[in-house]
Amino acid sequence: MNIPVEYFIALSTLLFFIGVFGFVTRRNLVAMLISIELILNSVDINFAVFNRILFPAQFEGFFFTLFSIGVSAAETAVALAIIINVYRNYHSDQVNSIENMKF
Amino acid sequence: MNIDYSQFLNMIPEVTLMALLVIVFIADFATSQRAVIPTSNGEANSSSRAWFNPLVCLLMAAHIVINIFPTTASVAFGGMYYTNPSVGVIKTILALGALIVLIQSREWIQRPDTQFKEGEFYILIASTLLGMNMMVSANHFLLFFLGLEMASIPMACLVGLDKYRHNSAESAAKFVLTAAFSSGIMLYGISFIYGAMGTLYFDDIAAKITATPLTIMGMVFFFSGLGFKISLVPFHFWTADTYQGAPTTITGYLSVVSKGAAAFALCSILIKVFGPMVEYWQYMLFIVVVLSITIANLFAIRQRDLKRFMAFSSISQAGYIVLAIVGNSAMSYTTLSFYVLVYVVANMAVFSVISSIEEHNNGTVDMESYNGLYKTNPKLAFLMTIALFSLGGIPPFAGMFSKFFVFMSAVKGASLSTTSGVLAYSVVFIALINTVISLYYYLLIVKAMYIKPNEKPLPWFKSANSTKLALAICTAGIIMFGVFSMVYSWIDSASIASM
Numbered sequence: 001m002n003i004p005v006e007y008f009i010a011l012s013t014l015l016f017f018i019g020v021f022g023f024v025t026r027r028n029l030v031a032m033l034i035s036i037e038l039i040l041n042s043v044d045i046n047f048a049v050f051n052r053i054l055f056p057a058q059f060e061g062f063f064f065t066l067f068s069i070g071v072s073a074a075e076t077a078v079a080l081a082i083i084i085n086v087y088r089n090y091h092s093d094q095v096n097s098i099e100n101m102k103f
Numbered sequence: 104m105n106i107d108y109s110q111f112l113n114m115i116p117e118v119t120l121m122a123l124l125v126i127v128f129i130a131d132f133a134t135s136q137r138a139v140i141p142t143s144n145g146e147a148n149s150s151s152r153a154w155f156n157p158l159v160c161l162l163m164a165a166h167i168v169i170n171i172f173p174t175t176a177s178v179a180f181g182g183m184y185y186t187n188p189s190v191g192v193i194k195t196i197l198a199l200g201a202l203i204v205l206i207q208s209r210e211w212i213q214r215p216d217t218q219f220k221e222g223e224f225y226i227l228i229a230s231t232l233l234g235m236n237m238m239v240s241a242n243h244f245l246l247f248f249l250g251l252e253m254a255s256i257p258m259a260c261l262v263g264l265d266k267y268r269h270n271s272a273e274s275a276a277k278f279v280l281t282a283a284f285s286s287g288i289m290l291y292g293i294s295f296i297y298g299a300m301g302t303l304y305f306d307d308i309a310a311k312i313t314a315t316p317l318t319i320m321g322m323v324f325f326f327s328g329l330g331f332k333i334s335l336v337p338f339h340f341w342t343a344d345t346y347q348g349a350p351t352t353i354t355g356y357l358s359v360v361s362k363g364a365a366a367f368a369l370c371s372i373l374i375k376v377f378g379p380m381v382e383y384w385q386y387m388l389f390i391v392v393v394l395s396i397t398i399a400n401l402f403a404i405r406q407r408d409l410k411r412f413m414a415f416s417s418i419s420q421a422g423y424i425v426l427a428i429v430g431n432s433a434m435s436y437t438t439l440s441f442y443v444l445v446y447v448v449a450n451m452a453v454f455s456v457i458s459s460i461e462e463h464n465n466g467t468v469d470m471e472s473y474n475g476l477y478k479t480n481p482k483l484a485f486l487m488t489i490a491l492f493s494l495g496g497i498p499p500f501a502g503m504f505s506k507f508f509v510f511m512s513a514v515k516g517a518s519l520s521t522t523s524g525v526l527a528y529s530v531v532f533i534a535l536i537n538t539v540i541s542l543y544y545y546l547l548i549v550k551a552m553y554i555k556p557n558e559k560p561l562p563w564f565k566s567a568n569s570t571k572l573a574l575a576i577c578t579a580g581i582i583m584f585g586v587f588s589m590v591y592s593w594i595d596s597a598s599i600a601s602m
Binding site for chain 1 (some may be wrong): 207244245248252256259260263266267268269270272273275277278280282283284286287288291293294295297298301303342344347348363385400411555
């Protein structure tokens with residue numbers, strides 16, 4: 001029952017940096033979006049854990065988690081719509097296909 | 104549980120904006136039957152909803168008039184929402200920027216091929232503005248986050264509004280992915296601040312925050328997330344592509360209003376919440392400001408596409424805006440708001456000209472098409488020159504005063520006997536040198552318009568009345584905000600009253 005808070009932080013940090021790594025290295029727009037979701041999930045873990053273990057008196061962290069999940073769902077919906085629009089325009093969802101504008 | 108509904112009286116700007124949004128939505132919904140039919144030649148319904156744009160502009164003007172007198176400081180909803188005179192001033196400035204965008208958008212949005220999304224355009228603009236208002240008057244990180252997302256998600260839709268154009272789709276994808284990524288980074292920072300402090304209320308955090316490794320890390324992550332939104336230099340890679348691909352009107356909106364709101368939010372959070380850690384964030388700001396101004400200026404010189412050029416110019420202007428925060432006093436709010444106000448009118452003037460020329464030039468915005476513009480369209484070229492002079496900071500225009508005030512605010516209270524004081528002076532010195540560089544590339548456009556010979560300059564055309572009105576407002580602002588000091592003292596009295 002008593003898992004120390006360090007374990008959770010290690011997990012969320014790992015998740016965060018996997019997300020950042022994926023965002024930087026993936027060449028597919030949907031995969032990049034999934035990487036962003038990993039980052040947001042690591043944030044949710046952080047908030048829930050800090051609230052549950054360190055500050056159990058109030059529920060600010062849990063509320064933040066709920067709102068963050070809702071907002072990230074909205075963000076994903078818009079991002080997916082835009083990716084579909086990219087696919088319609090370019091017939092591809094690879095990053096190197098959307099390089100019309102460069103220096 | 105009962106909610107005290109009288110609390111909504113503390114948030115008049117949001118309530119009027121919400122009313123505007125609902126009215127526009129109903130108007131769009133009720134009349135869209137006739138307007139939605141796309142015609143190939145555009146003759147049939149080109150004027151079927153001519154009243155729509157003036158209606159929205161009038162509503163936005165009414166919103167400004169209702170809220171132009173700053174309210175006294177008050178809080179609502181258990182301290183989550185707060186407002187004070189300087190927040191009221193920045194909200195009015197942002198609404199003014201949105202009004203100019205709405206006025207000058209008419210020529211573009213009522214074109215036959217874009218007309219069917221007119222209602223969406225107004226609703227998305229109003230909802231981003233509502234999000235920005237929430238963001239600047241948040242007193243709790245949750246409300247701040249919600250405001251930020253409310254501003255950036257509809258903004259992604261706006262960037263991709265021209266959905267059949269390749270570049271617009273591409274820039275929308277780039278914008279939405281970086282926006283989501285940056286808000287993820289920002290949230291990661293906020294989660295560490297919560298872990299260290301146990302609360303998310305700004306006042307509670309400010310009361311007990313100290314510089315521990317955890318809070319410094321939280322602050323740095325938070326700052327980088329917001330740096331993406333303001334497009335400061337290490338986080339600026341999306342800017343040029345998004346600005347180039349977005350519809351020109353939206354680019355103007357993105358570069359002034361959205362940037363101004365995020366910069367004000369950054370200012371108030373750094374000064375209020377992270378105030379005790381000032382020696383840490385000041386150094387961070389020094390580096391970021393120097394990088395933004397210098398690198399963006401160097402990149403701007405080599406741009407041939409005017410919208411891309413304005414993107415780099417706006418990154419460097421963002422550096423000047425953030426320079427105002429360095430001073431860490433009431434004057435920071437004043438100079439930041441004043442800079443944003445002047446930047447709104449100057450930049451919107453440039454974008455009105457760009458978008459007007461784009462409409463009459465088959466959608467091209469490269470600098471070659473401006474060669475010899477003076478010969479055929481002297482008035483437009485003259486207004487563009489005034490706006491560029493103001494952006495560059497040439498004396499009689501407002502841009503010079505706003506830059507001067509920002510520099511003054513940055514070195515306020517800095518003494519040459521401390522390291523940070525010396526650094527503040529040297530950052531201001533570098534910014535001064537960069538003003539000269541920026542003059543060079545702003546004058547490149549002026550040179551193209553007045554001096555460069557052109558066999559076939561753009562033929563004479565008559566701009567739409569709405570564009571003329573927008574340009575008149577912007578030019579009046581550029582000339583008057585600098586000369587009449589009462590605008591500055593109005594903002595200043597608001598900032599002093601809210602400290």
